[in-house]
Amino acid sequence: MSEENGKRPWVEMRGIHKWFGGVHALKGVDFHVCRGEVVGLIGDNGAGKSTLIKILSGVFPPDKGEILIEGKRVRFRSPRDAKEHGIETVYQELALVDNLDVPGNIFLGREPALVGGRSLLALLHKGRMMREARALLERLKVNIGDLTALAGELSGGQRQTIAIARALYTEPKLLIMDEPTAALAVQETRKVLDLVRKLKERDIGIVFISHTLQEVFAVADRIVILRKGEKVGDFPAAELAIDDAVKLMVGGEESPTR
Amino acid sequence: MEPKAWLRRINRNRVLFPLGALVLLVIVASSLSRHFLTPMNIKNVLSQVSIIAILAAGEACVILTGGIDLSVGAVLAISGSVTAVLLKWAGVAMPLAILGGLGVGVLAGALNGLMVAWVRIPSFIATLAMMAVARGGTLVLTNGRPVSGFLRSFRAIAGYAGPLPLLFLITFGVYVLWQLALSHTRFGRYVYAVGGNETGTRFVGVNVRRVKLLVFILAGFCAAIGGIMLDARLNAAYPTAGEGYELDAIAAAVLGGVSLSGGVGSLVGTFFGALVMTVLGNILNLLKVGAFYQYIAKGLILAVAAISLSRGVKFAK
Numbered sequence A: 001m002s003e004e005n006g007k008r009p010w011v012e013m014r015g016i017h018k019w020f021g022g023v024h025a026l027k028g029v030d031f032h033v034c035r036g037e038v039v040g041l042i043g044d045n046g047a048g049k050s051t052l053i054k055i056l057s058g059v060f061p062p063d064k065g066e067i068l069i070e071g072k073r074v075r076f077r078s079p080r081d082a083k084e085h086g087i088e089t090v091y092q093e094l095a096l097v098d099n100l101d102v103p104g105n106i107f108l109g110r111e112p113a114l115v116g117g118r119s120l121l122a123l124l125h126k127g128r129m130m131r132e133a134r135a136l137l138e139r140l141k142v143n144i145g146d147l148t149a150l151a152g153e154l155s156g157g158q159r160q161t162i163a164i165a166r167a168l169y170t171e172p173k174l175l176i177m178d179e180p181t182a183a184l185a186v187q188e189t190r191k192v193l194d195l196v197r198k199l200k201e202r203d204i205g206i207v208f209i210s211h212t213l214q215e216v217f218a219v220a221d222r223i224v225i226l227r228k229g230e231k232v233g234d235f236p237a238a239e240l241a242i243d244d245a246v247k248l249m250v251g252g253e254e255s256p257t258r
Numbered sequence B: 001m002e003p004k005a006w007l008r009r010i011n012r013n014r015v016l017f018p019l020g021a022l023v024l025l026v027i028v029a030s031s032l033s034r035h036f037l038t039p040m041n042i043k044n045v046l047s048q049v050s051i052i053a054i055l056a057a058g059e060a061c062v063i064l065t066g067g068i069d070l071s072v073g074a075v076l077a078i079s080g081s082v083t084a085v086l087l088k089w090a091g092v093a094m095p096l097a098i099l100g101g102l103g104v105g106v107l108a109g110a111l112n113g114l115m116v117a118w119v120r121i122p123s124f125i126a127t128l129a130m131m132a133v134a135r136g137g138t139l140v141l142t143n144g145r146p147v148s149g150f151l152r153s154f155r156a157i158a159g160y161a162g163p164l165p166l167l168f169l170i171t172f173g174v175y176v177l178w179q180l181a182l183s184h185t186r187f188g189r190y191v192y193a194v195g196g197n198e199t200g201t202r203f204v205g206v207n208v209r210r211v212k213l214l215v216f217i218l219a220g221f222c223a224a225i226g227g228i229m230l231d232a233r234l235n236a237a238y239p240t241a242g243e244g245y246e247l248d249a250i251a252a253a254v255l256g257g258v259s260l261s262g263g264v265g266s267l268v269g270t271f272f273g274a275l276v277m278t279v280l281g282n283i284l285n286l287l288k289v290g291a292f293y294q295y296i297a298k299g300l301i302l303a304v305a306a307i308s309l310s311r312g313v314k315f316a317k
C-alpha cells in the first residue's frame, strides 16, 4: 500500500500501538501521507485520532510500531524532533498562549534573537518578530488587525488562524490539523477550509481531523477511518459516501466496499 | 467600552493597583503618625523593604510560571546561617562565605525545581518539604542558637551609599535585572508562556522543565541574598530568621498584580507590592500594634488581595 496514484508516501506509520494504562488506544495502526495530499482522519470520539497524530508529531512515542519519512526510519523524542523533520501540528486543544501577543505566539519556541542565538538568555528581537509575523499573515491573506493584541483577546477564528500561521512559518512538509474548526463559526470554518486547499497546491501533505464529515469530504483526497483504535477503512474520498463512512465509524455492519 | 474590554485594560495595567494602594497607604500613614515621613523612618522602611522585596522577586518569578515557593523564608535562614557559620566559626574569607550562602540557596532552589519539574510533585508540597528541611538544617547547623558579631567589612553591606541604604540599592539592582530578563529575554518569555499555557508551550518544543528549574533556582538565589542581607543588618544570623517571610513575599507578589494562576504580572508591580507590605508593617509598628495582630492583618490582606485580584483577571476564553 505504499503506492497511491503513483505517489510514494512522504511519511509512513507502521503497526502503531499505544496504551494509556489499561486503555489500548491504538491497536496496530498503519497510516501514511503523500506530499500535496489531504488525508481526512475520521472516527468517533475516543477512536484514537488525536493519539495517532500526537505520536506523529512527537508528543509521545508509540509503544510499538515505527515511523518512516521518505522510507527512512525516524524516532521522535519530542515535538521539536518532529518539527525538525518538517512536521507541524495545530492541536485540538487550542495551543496558543493567551497572555502572549500575536507575534509572541507565532514565534513561541523559536524567537529570533538580537544576541545570544538559541540560548535561553538570548535577547528577543521583538521588532523582527512583529515584522515577520505581519508578513506571514499577509502572505496567507489573513487579517488579524492589531497584532499587539493578546491571543486571549481574539476570536476563536482569529486564534485558529494564528495557530495555523504559526505551523506554516517554517514551511513544513506535513501539516497536521486536529479538529481545527471545532470551535469556529461557519464563516470562520470556511476560511480555514480555503486555507487548507491553498496549502495543498504548495505540495504540503495535510492530515485533517474533524467531526463534521461534510468538511472532511470537502477538502480530503483520501479518507482514513479509525474505530476503537483500529483502522477500519482507507478510501479515496471520491469513492466513499458519507453514509458509508458513518457506518464504518460506528461499526456494527460489514464494510460496504470491501 | 464593553465590560470585557474594560477588564482587559485593567489586566494589562496591573501596576496601577499596587501603586495606588501604596500612595493611599503613605497618605494615611503620614496623617496617622508624625514619625512616618522622618528621614530616619524612611531609611528604615527602605532597608526593611529590601529583604522582603528580594524574596518577592524570586517568588514572583515562580508564581508567574504558575507555581509557588513556600520555602523562601527557610532558605533565607539556612543561607544566612551558612554564611554566618563560615564567617564566625570556620574563619572563611568574606567573599567565600557569601558565595557559600548563595550556593546553599541555589542548591535548595535547584532541589525544589527538580522535585517540581522532574518528579512532578505539586510545588506547594515540594517547597513545603523544603521549608521543613531547610529550617531543620538551620537549627542543626547552629544548634538552635544565634551566630552573631560580624566584622565591620561584612556589616558594611547594611551600610549607606550617600543617603540610600546599600541593601536597597542591591535589591533595586536585582529588580532592574530581573525585570529586563523577564521582558526581553527568551527565558522571560517562556516564564510567562509556561504560566499562561504550560501544555501549549511544551507542544511547541520549549523545554518547560528547564524553565521551571531556573525559576526555582532564581527564587533560592534571591532568598540567599536576603539571608546574607539580614545577617549584615542584624549583625547576627538567627535560626528563626525569615519565619513567615514567605507570606510577605507571596503577598507582595499578589498585591503587585501577579496572578496566582500564572502568566500575568510584573516585577515592577511586585516591588510596589513589597513596599505596601513593608509600609503597612511599619505603620502598625509606629501605632504600636503588636506583632501578633500584624500577622493577622497581613494574612487578611493577602486573602483580600487574592480574592479581588483573581476575579476577572483570567482572560475571557
Ligand SMILES: Nc1ncnc2c1ncn2[C@@H]1O[C@H](COP(=O)(O)OP(=O)(O)O)[C@@H](O)[C@H]1O
Pocket: A020, A023, A025, A043, A044, A045, A046, A047, A048, A049, A050, A051, A052
Ligand atoms: N493522555 C492520555 N492519558 C490517558 N488516556 C488517554 C490519553 N489520551 C487519550 N487517551 C485515551 O485514548 C483513547 C483515544 O483518545 P483520543 O486519541 O483522544 O481519541 P479521539 O481524538 O479520536 O477522540 C480514549 O479512550 C482516551 O480516553
Ligand SMILES: [Mg+2]
Pocket: A049, A050, A051, A092, A178
Ligand atoms: Mg481528539
